Amino acid sequence: MCFHSISAAVTRRRQAEMVGAIDIGGTKTIVALVQEDGTIVDSERFPTCRAHCEAHLDACCEALQRLLRGQGLDVRCLSGIGATVPGIVDEKGQMLVHCAYPDWNGKPIGHMLGGRMGGFPVLIENDVNACALAELRFGAGGLHDFLWVTVSTGVGGAVVSGGRLVRGSKGFAGELGHIKVEYGRPCVCPSCGGRGCLEAHGSGRALDRMFRLEMKRNSQLAALVEGQGLPADGRGCAALAQQGVPQAVACFRRLGSYLGRGLGAAVNVLNPQAVILGGGVADSFSLMYNFIMETFCSCVHPSLMPVQLLHTGLGYHAALLGAAALALKGK
Ligand SMILES: [Zn+2]
Known part of the structure; x- marks a missing residue:
């Protein structure tokens, strides 16, 4: 040749x-x-x-x-x-x-x-x-009906049904960040301006807010954050929750509870095989899993279960x- x-x-x-x-x-x-x-x-x-x-x-x-x-x-x-x-x-x-x-x-x-x-x-x-x-091409273990949820500063989602991405009439399908999850004391959603959205209560921004509020209420917690040189945000909260600090664990419990509520509502509509979480906050998947599942299982119709809750294997990329x-x- x-x-x-x-x-x-x-x-x-x-x-x-x-x-x-x-x-x-x-x-x-x-x-x-x-x-x-x-x-x-x-x-x-x-x-x-x-x-x-x-x-x-x-x-x-x-x-x-x-x-x-x-x-x-x-x-x-x-x-x-x-x-x-x-x-x-x-x-x-x-x-x-x-x-x-x-x-x-x-x-x-x-x-x-x-x-x-x-x-x-x-x-x-x-x-x-x-x-x-x-996920459909490189991950997802052969799944063809799933909900992808990015939990980072905000909350975004995408729906795959029958192996195809669902777009909706204007391309907005899967925007589950605006499912209402809090009616008693709803916070303003920075994205849509409404109140009580999942994005306002179950996002990285919400975790930052919850953790800072805990630090304000509890000077020992604030001292712990400072003493360990941690950032006064969700990342610091995750580090302390890993150590079992109760106030930090409580923040993840609240976050997980809201996520479980929002994801449960979406699952009732879409009947997926799995919900796959990605994004920066989802890196704390193990800290949130049980808390998400608690409310998730109570929201989803039993006939639709089991639904797998997975952390993406695709990571940062x-x-x-x-x-x-x-x-x-x-x-
Ligand atoms: Zn909203």
Whole structure:
């Protein structure tokens, strides 16, 4: 075999195996080359420039080109490019129809990225929906009916039914952060402005608030946080709950109780096999599991049980792998 044909064979193999994945989050962006089995070959990470959409898309594409050059490849070697965005996307996977950042809102991000990659087609998807696609392709242990729930600063969700992502009429399906979970003393939801939403009571932001309130009430707890050099937020709360500090455990009990209520309501409607939790707060899964299950089991109709409550195995890269899954769609 001459050198040229060896090179062509290698290129063909790579064409079948590699995709470009761009995960544009609210604070950081990761650009990567990912193999069809979900292996991340190489990646770059940098802050998301929320104020300047065009400049940030330039940076994403420059990073992808650098990664390709690093592997001795060009864009034609890729079998697809997918990108996740922090907002609602149209069903064609091109337009960011709703985004909290004004300079990004209403822009055809898919076409804009594609134009910067020499006309290569790029599909985009909401970041939480993308996590569900990643579970479907790379994780989820063969599950085809499940609810993905991101518990981080806020609470977001995505629904997979019959192996397909459910989008709803406007692409908002699965936004379970706005299920009402508190009627007695409801807090204002920072996202929708309503009261008593799961996002207001069962999110990372809510955990921060609960923990700070406990610290205010209990000077010994505040001294413990300071003495151990812990942050006065949910991360500090998690560290102390791991040590069995009762006030910190109580915060997770309340958080878990609200999550169980919200997830239970969603499960009654959707009848999934499993609920999969991801996001920063879900890293404290073992601290919350029993508390979530307590209210979850009391909310869900017995005929729908058992429903597995799982922590994602995709870790920090769930959304990035979702971008890869998007690029591999139909392959
Ligand atoms: Zn809300």
